[in-house]
Amino acid sequence: MWVRFVGRRLWQTAPVLIGVSLIVFLTMHLTPGDPIEHMLGRAGSVTRAQIEELRAHYALDRPLPTQYALFLGKAVTGDFGPSYSQGRPVVEVITERLPATLELTLFAFVIALAVAIPAGALAALRPHRLFDRTATVVALLGVSMPGFWLGIVLMILLGLRLHWLPISGRIDWALAPESITGMNTVDALLAGDGAALRSALAHLILPAITMAAPMAAMVTRMVRSSMIGVLGQDFVQFARARGLPEWRVVGKHALRNALVPTVNIVAIQTGMLLSGNMVIEAVFQYPGIGKLAVDAIAAADYPLVQAVVLLYAVSYVGLNLAADGIQAVLDPRVREARA
Amino acid sequence: MSVDVRHEALQTVTKPLQVEERRQGAPILAVKKLRTCFDTYRGQVRAVDGISLSVRPGETVALVGESGCGKSAAALSIMRLVPPPGRITGGQVIFDGQDLLALSRAEMRRIRGRRIAMVFQDPLTALNPTLRVGAQLVETLATQGAARGRAARQRAVALLDAVGIPAAAERMRAYPHELSGGMRQRVVIAMAIAGQPDLVIADEPTTALDVTLQAQIMELLAKLKEERGLAILLITHDLGIVANFADRAAVMYAGQIVAEGPVADLVREPLHPYARGLLRCVPRLGRPDVPIHPIHGSVPDMVAPPAGCRFAPRCPEAMPQCRQEMPVLKRQPPTARTIRQNSEGESLARGGTVRRVRCHLHPGEGGNGR
Numbered sequence: 111m112w113v114r115f116v117g118r119r120l121w122q123t124a125p126v127l128i129g130v131s132l133i134v135f136l137t138m139h140l141t142p143g144d145p146i147e148h149m150l151g152r153a154g155s156v157t158r159a160q161i162e163e164l165r166a167h168y169a170l171d172r173p174l175p176t177q178y179a180l181f182l183g184k185a186v187t188g189d190f191g192p193s194y195s196q197g198r199p200v201v202e203v204i205t206e207r208l209p210a211t212l213e214l215t216l217f218a219f220v221i222a223l224a225v226a227i228p229a230g231a232l233a234a235l236r237p238h239r240l241f242d243r244t245a246t247v248v249a250l251l252g253v254s255m256p257g258f259w260l261g262i263v264l265m266i267l268l269g270l271r272l273h274w275l276p277i278s279g280r281i282d283w284a285l286a287p288e289s290i291t292g293m294n295t296v297d298a299l300l301a302g303d304g305a306a307l308r309s310a311l312a313h314l315i316l317p318a319i320t321m322a323a324p325m326a327a328m329v330t331r332m333v334r335s336s337m338i339g340v341l342g343q344d345f346v347q348f349a350r351a352r353g354l355p356e357w358r359v360v361g362k363h364a365l366r367n368a369l370v371p372t373v374n375i376v377a378i379q380t381g382m383l384l385s386g387n388m389v390i391e392a393v394f395q396y397p398g399i400g401k402l403a404v405d406a407i408a409a410a411d412y413p414l415v416q417a418v419v420l421l422y423a424v425s426y427v428g429l430n431l432a433a434d435g436i437q438a439v440l441d442p443r444v445r446e447a448r449a
Numbered sequence: 450m451s452v453d454v455r456h457e458a459l460q461t462v463t464k465p466l467q468v469e470e471r472r473q474g475a476p477i478l479a480v481k482k483l484r485t486c487f488d489t490y491r492g493q494v495r496a497v498d499g500i501s502l503s504v505r506p507g508e509t510v511a512l513v514g515e516s517g518c519g520k521s522a523a524a525l526s527i528m529r530l531v532p533p534p535g536r537i538t539g540g541q542v543i544f545d546g547q548d549l550l551a552l553s554r555a556e557m558r559r560i561r562g563r564r565i566a567m568v569f570q571d572p573l574t575a576l577n578p579t580l581r582v583g584a585q586l587v588e589t590l591a592t593q594g595a596a597r598g599r600a601a602r603q604r605a606v607a608l609l610d611a612v613g614i615p616a617a618a619e620r621m622r623a624y625p626h627e628l629s630g631g632m633r634q635r636v637v638i639a640m641a642i643a644g645q646p647d648l649v650i651a652d653e654p655t656t657a658l659d660v661t662l663q664a665q666i667m668e669l670l671a672k673l674k675e676e677r678g679l680a681i682l683l684i685t686h687d688l689g690i691v692a693n694f695a696d697r698a699a700v701m702y703a704g705q706i707v708a709e710g711p712v713a714d715l716v717r718e719p720l721h722p723y724a725r726g727l728l729r730c731v732p733r734l735g736r737p738d739v740p741i742h743p744i745h746g747s748v749p750d751m752v753a754p755p756a757g758c759r760f761a762p763r764c765p766e767a768m769p770q771c772r773q774e775m776p777v778l779k780r781q782p783p784t785a786r787t788i789r790q791n792s793e794g795e796s797l798a799r800g801g802t803v804r805r806v807r808c809h810l811h812p813g814e815g816g817n818g819r
Contacts, residue, residue, distance in 0.1 A: 342532070347532070
């Protein structure tokens with residue numbers, strides 16, 4: 111039942127991905143800026159023939175539909191061509207940076223949910239009381255503070271003033287563990303290197319908190335409102351009437367139902383963590399995909415930008431698929447309604 | 450008083466002794482002057498305004514009234530499950546000799562399910578839609594310390610079987626929405642009796658079901674009552690169900706009990722104008738010539754209840770006194786009908802002989818206001 115449901119939803123994502131790839135391709139080619147000029151820079155001593163030769167080399171002289179077909183044909187095999195700015199295959203550049211971003215995103219995700227789910231549930235238990243009101247104000251701050259601003263404030267306070275935490279980079283280079291997964295914390299754990307682990311975690315905290323803040327705020331509000339709705343339902347009263355302890359009534363019966371609608375918000379917010387990290391990674395000089403994307407755009411590195419944007423799109427689609435799958439696990443009615 | 454003594458003597462010969470003794474024994478539940486308020490922005494709503502009632506083991510007592518009269522609030526108050534902003538402001542709920550209102554939360558939790566169980570109105574919303582019914586039943590058993598693991602599963606299947614669910618073992622894996630309304634209510638009842646309670650509070654147990662199922666569910670409750678010696682507090686607005694399944698009934702209006710007594714008396718000879726009005730609202734099958742008389746108006750605003758008798762504004766027989774002075778719930782003398790009926794020995798066991806009415810038309814025997 112569940113496998114069939116997920117299989118079907120997986121199949122439905124194919125047209126979405128094709129549409130996304132087309133939009134990515136077109137927007138890149140319709141934006142101003144000539145990649146060849148960027149590549150050659152102000153070298154000056156290049157001939158028109160050399161330019162044309164490069165253009166032909168990268169198939170930029172072909173009609174757009176042909177270029178798209180070439181791009182798509184290679185993309186499905188995982189080949190996004192060479193990066194214009196780095197001269198290496200795009201895939202290589204991205205896989206090099208991806209673990210850093212995944213690590214950061216995962217940390218932010220865990221922080222956001224670890225704060226938001228208990229906070230939302232607690233606020234719902236006593237609505238309009240002190241905790242709820244405090245959580246509301248904090249959540250409002252979390253949503254309305256721009257990420258870069260919060261990042262800078264945290265850097266100044268915890269990094270520069272108090273010297274508690276490092277303000278940039280991923281790890282103390284002297285301590286960097288041997289790369290196995292590319293995620294410093296995991297590699298440090300595998301190597302059993304406590305100092306490296308501490309350094310990696312210390313570098314993660316500030317950017318992760320900065321990224322987690324808006325997500326935690328949104329999810330707290332969502333859990334709260336959906337929990338209030340569920341707590342008013344008969345089955346919660348019936349669970350109490352059966353003599354179940356309150357923690358079980360709230361933590362199992364009510365929360366499970368309240369999380370069903372929350373899962374979608376979490377998926378969307380996680381997608382925003384991934385794609386919204388450009389600013390945060392730039393602020394914290396964190397060498398991940400976001401910073402890579404910013405650099406690639408500045409260099410009009412078509413293949414690299416295309417690949418990064420496509421990666422964002424795929425992760426969005428994947429996250430929503432995962433959300434549907436999780437909802438189907440949580441609520442049997444979802445399986446039947448959508449399968 | 451002498452009349453009562455004679456009645457009791459008669460009862461013992463007309464019904465099997467054992468059942469009779471239980472029904473005449475000490476009440477398992479005695480609610481005394483219970484008050485429950487809801488704090489709203491407009492003021493305090495006195496949803497339950499000093500009601501008293503008792504239920505004996507093996508007895509079914511109906512709490513009857515229209516929507517908003519406070520009967521569900523009364524039921525939740527007994528369970529101490531009144532949702533905020535509601536709160537119990539006074540009175541006692543004596544269950545098996547102890548006042549539930551004086552218990553700690555943990556002590557009260559051990560009463561729920563094990564000693565007092567509840568059946569809810571809508572079986573679809575009473576079950577957690579995201580969990581299999583078997584899991585919910587097993588969880589109930591485990592919480593109540595009745596059984597765990599495999600033993601709990603076996604008990605659960607036996608319970609589903611006992612409430613008349615066919616292929617019980619397979620139904621364990623069903624989700625609530627996969628069952629019909631009647632089956633769901635059977636599951637709810639199975640969960641209610643899982644802890645072998647002494648008292649079941651059934652809050653409109655058949656209101657959300659269609660008519661054919663109503664009789665089945667009520668018969669199931671009646672059967673379980675006989676088998677397990679349950680006491681049942683039946684909250685309902687359906688006088689047909691009251692007439693068929695309850696021993697005694699208390700009619701509630703605007704947070705107060707306005708009439709109380711054996712069901713036969715209520716149905717055949719209602720003394721309180723409101724009880725009379727309720728009966729005249731019930732259509733009679735095959736008697737289109739008997740007109741239906743709705744009670745006009747609606748339940749009064751309980752933030753500012755009317756002075757005097759709360760039913761007076763809607764009462765066709767209201768006198769000037771009714772609008773000034775609140776009548777007291779008073780014990781009524783036997784009428785010609787009750788004397789005749791009791792001397793014939795008919796239906797004596799059902800609900801005894803004591804009836805009380807809160808109405809200036811029936812000043813009663815004096816004293817004994819509850």
